[in-house]
Amino acid sequence: MLRLPRPTRTGSFAALMSLYESNYVRLGWLLSDIDNLDRAMISSPDDDLPLYLDLLDTSRYTTTFRLTYWFDDDGKAVPDPDLRVRLYHDARMAEAMACTQRHLHDALRRFDPAPVVELSRRWTRNMMLNKWLDYCADKGHLFRIRETEASPLLIS
Numbered sequence: 001m002l003r004l005p006r007p008t009r010t011g012s013f014a015a016l017m018s019l020y021e022s023n024y025v026r027l028g029w030l031l032s033d034i035d036n037l038d039r040a041m042i043s044s045p046d047d048d049l050p051l052y053l054d055l056l057d058t059s060r061y062t063t064t065f066r067l068t069y070w071f072d073d074d075g076k077a078v079p080d081p082d083l084r085v086r087l088y089h090d091a092r093m094a095e096a097m098a099c100t101q102r103h104l105h106d107a108l109r110r111f112d113p114a115p116v117v118e119l120s121r122r123w124t125r126n127m128m129l130n131k132w133l134d135y136c137a138d139k140g141h142l143f144r145i146r147e148t149e150a151s152p153l154l155i156s
Helices: 013-030 118-138
Strands: 040-043 051-058 062-073 077-088 093-099
Touching: 013 077, 013 093, 013 118, 051 093, 077 118
Parallel strands: none
Antiparallel strands: 040 051, 051 062, 062 077, 077 093
């Protein structure tokens, strides 16, 4: 008797790994060269805010960067959402590793998990990244090598 694999349960470890794979694909839509990123990059489509990518670390198998919009909050530059993302090149996965502690915008606050198990935190954070990457692609964001502009974080 032939047995088909069971579909993964939402929120399970297997589903989380599939979500990481989906995030990697979606990042590929925004990055003209996913393996060679500049230190600071900006995407400025006509129909959305500038999106900043700041390279934090590179190694043979991983690349870590920060992805954010910058908003003016009473004269102070504030990142929101403020995601730290790690690409796993050999596995072709992308993980949202950390997110801002407090979002400025109500729509993003619903993604802040209550104190729960780590799997749920990772699931919530990476689902947010997945949906945000879809939005960014729909808005026409694209990071090209050598189109750089320092983010407010790098200016200080």
